[in-house]
Amino acid sequence: MFTTILSSLLLISSINPLTSPSCFPPIGKPISKLPETISIGSQESIETLYSTISKQARFPVNRLRITKGSDGSLLKNDAGITVSSTGVRNQSVIYVKDLGPQIGWRTVFIIEYLGPLLIHPLVLYVLRPYLYGGSKPLPPPSDLQALTCALLTLHFIKRELETIFVHRFSVSTMPFTYVFRNSAHYWLLGGVNLAYWVFSPSSPTATSNPNPALLYPGLALFVVGQLSNLSVHITLRNLRKPGSTERVIPTGFGFDWVTCPNYLFEVMAWVGVYLVSGLNWSVLLFLAVGAGTMMKWASQKEQRYRREFGDKYKRKRFVMFPGLW
Template structure:
């Protein structure tokens, strides 16, 4: 029979009603079972709880891979339980994030056009190039929504609900309002009836290739994680031998494609640069995690998102 131990439970931060003073587990119990036991006893949502060791405040993960024995907890050890506050599902967050830039381009290009550009004496109909950019933006975020609903598997079920405003601001403001307003102006580079054909066709080809390659990378990453688990494997496939995160690589290339089609709009470039810096940061964190998690089994990468660059 597995050895049972009793842990002392103390709140950290905001008090949690009905939080038990102790909890009894076995050394072979895992982090998920500990979280579920405290959630059931306190009546709190398991997604709102963060459990840390009282000795060093290291987090006890809510997963099946880490046992109580692995954490070093023993009889009468103290654990701290914190209420993280209202939570929202990651999938819901992604859907809301992408909804803005999915709808804003068409709204700016058509029904809101007369109101947005009142300072122009004459507001011509959108050019074919502006319509094309609108279509590319719409297709990109439709794909994002599809992947959110049918492809992605999330390692964490929820995030703090307040973060949805910060996360959405990037897409709604910088991608939605920023790009749509400037690219669809009557005096924008994309407003011309004679766009540079090299920029137009090169950008369109790059966009199509990158979107398909990005979808393939997401499918590879999805298949690394079994449904209902947080366990991951080492990714292999197209692009993964070049960089740590080919999904980020192809995302950036797709936006460069939009930049070319837009006839080099600075607003698209700004969004691409800001997003690229953020993805570079995420990419290095993922590279470090792969090296730590898989050790010698993992082939280290020198660049994380763009071959030979970063």
């Protein structure tokens, strides 16, 4: 089987955007040493296609992005998918582009969580006099503020430890520029914005008499949510062998209720923080944005399970919230 390859430079100059299917956006950059054609067996994997192009172009495989010329769909680097199963045929055209410098997903996660992990104690115990100081003496942090800071710190320490010791990633790298986009959510919304308002002298957490109807249920939700979330992550880790990208239908605690119990328990823990913080609006904002994002991911995962496993996958009645959604 012969597959013709066009660099992004030739693709852009040869296809009329008014007549091309879907008007594919120019993602990535051209590769100077890209071979014009390659020969590969129809039953070879897409992973082999990537490695073959990488060797011939002398270009890092994790920077390659390959799409079909017929419809612009992405050919994902996967050892379990054959070339023929994607619809690529003899003399087909594929487009190969450079995604730019890459960074490991594990490194990205560590960077993301490091921001709020450092910001919260820094604001409460070091920067507080400079942020809120005025003509009047600044009262010391309340016990509730110290407790909220401890919960937030524990949460992100858990995230860091899971990233290092628990998570396995089906994709090893991502474009380096994505680090800034991904980190903004945690460093700015979950770090700077949340810390500024939670540790303010005017915050609901500044009280010396927290509402027990919020405090104790909030602590319970936080502990149960964190431990349950960890349990689900360990289950997901054990489904995949080291070095493998094979997907397996998850079962066990939480998976009988929803498709993505890890997201369910993550939201549960943050509802706990919201209650402990005395219903601070900045915690609610971070929770709402995070929950919305996780709902999108959960829906995509449900669809992927049905697509990949077919009749073997029994569709869950609920994706993320039992009885609701």
